[in-house]
Amino acid sequence: MTVRIQTEDFDLGCELISMRLAGHVLKESIGALVSFVGQVRDMNDGDAINTLTLEHYPEMTEKALAAIENEAKTRWDIIDSLIIHRVGTLKPQEQIVLVAVSSAHRGEAFKACEFIMDYLKTSAPFWKKEATSQGERWVEAKLADDAAKKGWESHVGKNKVKS
């Protein structure tokens, strides 16, 4: 259960090897690792993106992300989770966020990873500003993200997903 907020890029391969090794050291029998990487798109709403700048609320961000990880751990039998979120100014194709989850069986890791992303999108204090060919603009929150989060409120977790 780790959270990192950083300006630097991250290496997915290294992070997953660390997660696999940590599981081994702790004698956890990891069978499945699901990971999500979000990257800066080069187009949004029809305009070419030059840069994407991420602002956040430092004292609140780590607390909010740790709370999301804890909620995921309560809902599903996962072994470990990792959230890395970058802040600052990024270019198209750069990585923004990594969420990785390990578990004994795949169903738990898939559900927990998607859950963490859906809650991160709607509960963690990050804001994106795009610099496009049309000028700068704040990215608007999406109704689809609220809907995705709402979908989990009625979702039954432990013992109800495939193993």
Place this chain on the structure above:
Amino acid sequence: MTVRIQTEDFDLGCELISMRLAGHVLKESIGALVSFVGQVRDMNDGDAINTLTLEHYPEMTEKALAAIENEAKTRWDIIDSLIIHRVGTLKPQEQIVLVAVSSAHRGEAFKACEFIMDYLKTSAPFWKKEATSQGERWVEAKLADDAAKKGWESHVGKNKVKS
């Protein structure tokens, strides 16, 4: 849409960088990459695992996996997918399988990646034999895997998942 069957290990980090670069070259605006890695557990059904040997039906395997990828591409707006499955004799903590999916938005990639894994588990001609402290034994197919596959039969794909 790539399928590889191999005895050698794979490097998740390199594979995802390749997928991101390929998307860029093809002018596809990748925003999300979801990946699954399965690894050999050190315990199964209460016994310590010494090795896991994967047998397959070579002429059928690639065809079956490509058909699963095509079905995923029909159901969801994904940009690319990759399946790497190892065969031969593996030890605990070794990687068995990688499924990676790229898309513009995360919902599609999550669904397609889990779909591919659920179908791979039930439709691709691989068989596992465990060498345990109690001797050798073939791994039994799980009812939970059939149930996971059945779950997709009534699942509505395109335009029905969050973007």
Place this chain on the structure above:
Amino acid sequence: MNIKILYFARIKEAVNYSTEELDLPSDISTVTALKNYLSQRGENWANLFSGKQVVRAAINHNLVDDLATIKTGDEVAFFPPVTGG
């Protein structure tokens, strides 16, 4: 009652403040009351809190709704809907 207020993203730009320390009258004890109090500062403030746009609030790093109580020493933050990930 002394509080600290932080502003983020679009809201920080609208009011041209990122953070301030404030000595509030003691009857300003909810988020709604604080919004009304700040709205008296001028048109940009009044517009911001008029309800035309969504302004989320946090107290001491926890998301709260407008009925939440503010106590002395609290850190209050105002920001638009989040867009990370």
Place this chain on the structure above:
Amino acid sequence: MNIKILYFARIKEAVNYSTEELDLPSDISTVTALKNYLSQRGENWANLFSGKQVVRAAINHNLVDDLATIKTGDEVAFFPPVTGG
């Protein structure tokens, strides 16, 4: 009618065959008929196809059910439920 048969995993071990070329009587034209035909080879074959365990079949690399038709030149495969991933 000439066909090729492949056996995999537990089934390969049970019959001690991995592959064979076979000249089938022309009335053996479905998977069920082939299973019954092979069952005459002895107890281990009869046991295998008795229905006590699930035996899946593929023709020319496509999963099929027991009613599927076999034609000359086909590659038929018998294997247990798959357990990859």
